[in-house]
Amino acid sequence: xxxxxxxxxxxxxxxxxxxxxxxxxxxxxxxxxxxxxxxxxxxxxxxxxxxxxxxxxxxxxxxxxxxxxxxxxxxxxxxxxxxxxxxxxxxxxxxxxxxxxxxxxxxxxxxxxxxxxxxxx
Amino acid sequence: xxxxxxxxxxxxxxxxxxxxxxxxxxxxxxxxxxxxxxxxxxxxxxxxxxxxxxxxxxxxxxxxxxxxxxxxxxxxxxxxxxxxxxxxxxxxxxxxxxxxxxxxxxxxxxxxxxxxxxxxx
Amino acid sequence: xxxxxxxxxxxxxxxxxxxxxxxxxxxxxxxxxxxxxxxxxxxxxxxxxxxxxxxxxxxxxxxxxxxxxxxxxxxxxxxxxxxxxxxxxxxxxxxxxxxxxxxxxxxxxxxxxxxxxxxxx
Amino acid sequence: xxxxxxxxxxxxxxxxxxxxxxxxxxxxxxxxxxxxxxxxxxxxxxxxxxxxxxxxxxxxxxxxxxxxxxxxxxxxxxxxxxxxxxxxxxxxxxxxxxxxxxxxxxxxxxxxxxxxxxxxx
DNA sequence: GTGGTCTAGACCACT
DNA sequence: GTGGTCTAGACCACG
Numbered sequence: 001x002x003x004x005x006x007x008x009x010x011x012x013x014x015x016x017x018x019x020x021x022x023x024x025x026x027x028x029x030x031x032x033x034x035x036x037x038x039x040x041x042x043x044x045x046x047x048x049x050x051x052x053x054x055x056x057x058x059x060x061x062x063x064x065x066x067x068x069x070x071x072x073x074x075x076x077x078x079x080x081x082x083x084x085x086x087x088x089x090x091x092x093x094x095x096x097x098x099x100x101x102x103x104x105x106x107x108x109x110x111x112x113x114x115x116x117x118x119x120x121x
Numbered sequence: 122x123x124x125x126x127x128x129x130x131x132x133x134x135x136x137x138x139x140x141x142x143x144x145x146x147x148x149x150x151x152x153x154x155x156x157x158x159x160x161x162x163x164x165x166x167x168x169x170x171x172x173x174x175x176x177x178x179x180x181x182x183x184x185x186x187x188x189x190x191x192x193x194x195x196x197x198x199x200x201x202x203x204x205x206x207x208x209x210x211x212x213x214x215x216x217x218x219x220x221x222x223x224x225x226x227x228x229x230x231x232x233x234x235x236x237x238x239x240x241x242x
Numbered sequence: 243x244x245x246x247x248x249x250x251x252x253x254x255x256x257x258x259x260x261x262x263x264x265x266x267x268x269x270x271x272x273x274x275x276x277x278x279x280x281x282x283x284x285x286x287x288x289x290x291x292x293x294x295x296x297x298x299x300x301x302x303x304x305x306x307x308x309x310x311x312x313x314x315x316x317x318x319x320x321x322x323x324x325x326x327x328x329x330x331x332x333x334x335x336x337x338x339x340x341x342x343x344x345x346x347x348x349x350x351x352x353x354x355x356x357x358x359x360x361x362x363x
Numbered sequence: 364x365x366x367x368x369x370x371x372x373x374x375x376x377x378x379x380x381x382x383x384x385x386x387x388x389x390x391x392x393x394x395x396x397x398x399x400x401x402x403x404x405x406x407x408x409x410x411x412x413x414x415x416x417x418x419x420x421x422x423x424x425x426x427x428x429x430x431x432x433x434x435x436x437x438x439x440x441x442x443x444x445x446x447x448x449x450x451x452x453x454x455x456x457x458x459x460x461x462x463x464x465x466x467x468x469x470x471x472x473x474x475x476x477x478x479x480x481x482x483x484x
Numbered sequence: 485g486t487g488g489t490c491t492a493g494a495c496c497a498c499t
Numbered sequence: 500g501t502g503g504t505c506t507a508g509a510c511c512a513c514g
Binding site for chain 3: 485486487488489490
């Protein structure tokens with residue numbers, strides 16, 4: 001678990017948390033069954049509130065990436081490689097649709113988007 | 122001036138406003154010297170608060186796309202075609218850098234981004 | 243808005259809240275566009291924490307029964323009668339599946355369930 | 364003894380235990396005097412904590428379905444067929460009353476409950 | 485004024 | 500020990 005929190009970011013802390021963890025799971029860096037740190041421990045280490053960690057963990061569960069066992073802890077779900085790819089695609093494209101509508105509002109064609117993206121990626 | 126406001130969007134209204142207007146300016150749809158509608162009129166027509174319109178106009182001025190003449194109103198800046206292209210690129214890429222960092226966090230290569238973007242654009 | 247909170251119930255408060263409100267919406271008692279009370283007001287009146295009300299409102303939004311406008315408030319969604327029936331069925335059957343599995347574990351047939359249910363309904 | 368435990372279920376494990384065992388007793392699958400497995404053995408086989416099994420056994424005793432002989436173990440109570448039917452009805456209807464109140468809160472008539480239940484049972 | 489987020493504690497149920 | 504819930508405040512962005 002390697003998480004970086006930015007208090008100055010415009011993104012809420014809980015969103016930073018679940019975005020980073022979901023990315024790690026979907027990159028295969030956290031194997032199935034891997035136990036997430038206890039919310040209290042995570043809260044202490046990251047210097048955020050328990051409730052903030054809880055919110056992030058809840059979102060991960062809603063995304064189907066982890067499961068919770070009361071009294072035991074939270075664990076990375078067992079997903080087949082194809083399920084992982086599918087979930088990754090879903091999560092990324094959900095964001096991408098919004099990004100694309102922004103580009104479109106400036107009249108950019110797909111080719112122009114590619115050109116600009118190439119310069120900075 | 123053709124603006125569409127969505128109250129249910131997650132984007133703040135003032136942001137929807139300045140994004141759409143800046144896009145129209147940079148697409149050349151609003152010529153230099155074109156007078157933006159008075160704040161009160163715009164607020165009435167769009168059924169939003171005066172404060173909201175003011176915030177959007179201020180952002181446009183900050184972006185260097187319009188200028189304000191006290192007591193007269195706000196007008197589209199006089200930009201050379203090359204300046205327009207430059208500003209458009211700046212504004213779009215500023216957003217694009219953030220989008221890209223999100224994609225990168227999932228380990229996507231530039232090619233994968235292209236693939237996914239193609240599907241939805 | 244007529245809500246009854248029980249602190250002695252085994253159900254969490256936020257669940258009592260969204261169950262009662264969703265029931266009222268799906269019974270048509272709260273018309274489309276009806277503004278829910280502001281979370282702070284609701285929290286004060288019901289003598290619960292803001293965060294508890296927020297959680298209930300969030301669940302209602304997730305169920306597609308209300309929508310939130312930041313800075314304005316939360317409002318009952320505009321659903322066609324058929325959509326309402328569909329949502330009602332979804333929500334109720336989700337619970338019903340769990341109830342049924344309990345009855346089945348005692349070896350009850352559908353007819354026996356009907357018999358017992360008739361006595362108490 | 365045929366017990367299936369789900370760690371991911373929302374039901375507590377001890378509840379899953381006593382529900383399944385009480386169902387088996389009331390279906391007559393476990394005859395009177397039948398000795399329940401020792402707590403430690405059950406805990407090992409089911410891979411749950413001793414405390415969890417103990418809690419389940421205690422609940423069964425509270426329901427009047429088993430009795431404990433210190434130093435010997437726990438045994439299924441001797442119930443006449445009519446007592447069994449009575450207890451089964453009690454236990455099921457106790458749950459059913461809660462289920463029914465949920466359905467009622469959505470304004471469902473008994474007939475509507477039957478319709479929906481038929482689809483999933 | 486509204487909702488969105490966050491904190492630093494607390495108590496409870498489950499294992 | 501774990502997660503589940505809750506409180507009573509607080510600050511911020513939006514309108």
